Amino acid sequence: xxxxxxxxxxxxxxxxxxxxxxxxxxxxxxxxxxxxxxxxxxxxxxxxxxxxxxxxxxxxxxxxxxxxxxxxxxxxxxxxxxxxxxxxxxxxxxxxxxxxxxxxxxxxxxxxxxxxx
Amino acid sequence: xxxxxxxxxxxxxxxxxxxxxxxxxxxxxxxxxxxxxxxxxxxxxxxxxxxxxxxxxxxxxxxxxxxxxxxxxxxxxxxxxxxxxxxxxxxxxxxxxxxxxxxxxxxxxx
Numbered sequence: 001x002x003x004x005x006x007x008x009x010x011x012x013x014x015x016x017x018x019x020x021x022x023x024x025x026x027x028x029x030x031x032x033x034x035x036x037x038x039x040x041x042x043x044x045x046x047x048x049x050x051x052x053x054x055x056x057x058x059x060x061x062x063x064x065x066x067x068x069x070x071x072x073x074x075x076x077x078x079x080x081x082x083x084x085x086x087x088x089x090x091x092x093x094x095x096x097x098x099x100x101x102x103x104x105x106x107x108x109x110x111x112x113x114x115x116x117x
Numbered sequence: 118x119x120x121x122x123x124x125x126x127x128x129x130x131x132x133x134x135x136x137x138x139x140x141x142x143x144x145x146x147x148x149x150x151x152x153x154x155x156x157x158x159x160x161x162x163x164x165x166x167x168x169x170x171x172x173x174x175x176x177x178x179x180x181x182x183x184x185x186x187x188x189x190x191x192x193x194x195x196x197x198x199x200x201x202x203x204x205x206x207x208x209x210x211x212x213x214x215x216x217x218x219x220x221x222x223x224x225x226x227x
Binding site: 032034041044049095098106111 | 148152160215220
């Protein structure tokens, strides 16, 4: 099946700094990727839809100036958490669909655990 | 918008059968998916139903009734490794992303 990678898997940063998380589709091209956030023992909440070559679409309540998304190529999307605060600590997961295959299946990256101190 | 409901926790013993139900509300229904997530891991795809009826994949089966806005995931011959969270998710024609239910934590006991 298709593989999605994320880097880093874990990151600890200080309040006020910025953190960049990369999401790559390794063996397929993804014009669209999705960024989710998950708190412990909770569901996945969609933050934004990342579109290659155009602006991301953010869900209601997600600050676009705080969570910067760039989808510069067909295999890479990045999420930058700017001016991070402790309440941004969470598990961030990206996903993508391989539209050349089963269109309904989303492939998830392994996730990035962000801790803001 | 979309909303999904599923039980928060289910406990069963090894070798047993367990059913996890999911009811949903969405416009422009596109399909119901099921994902498994182990603690600290990423969700992995289990099954998908776009049409009414049962889909079987090994020990896992998934059922959909579009008229009832209802589906379930059936896990047979439970194994300890099946202990995980299970999420139902819906897609709709206007929204490419999936909306996930709150998840059902399955605990398999010896």
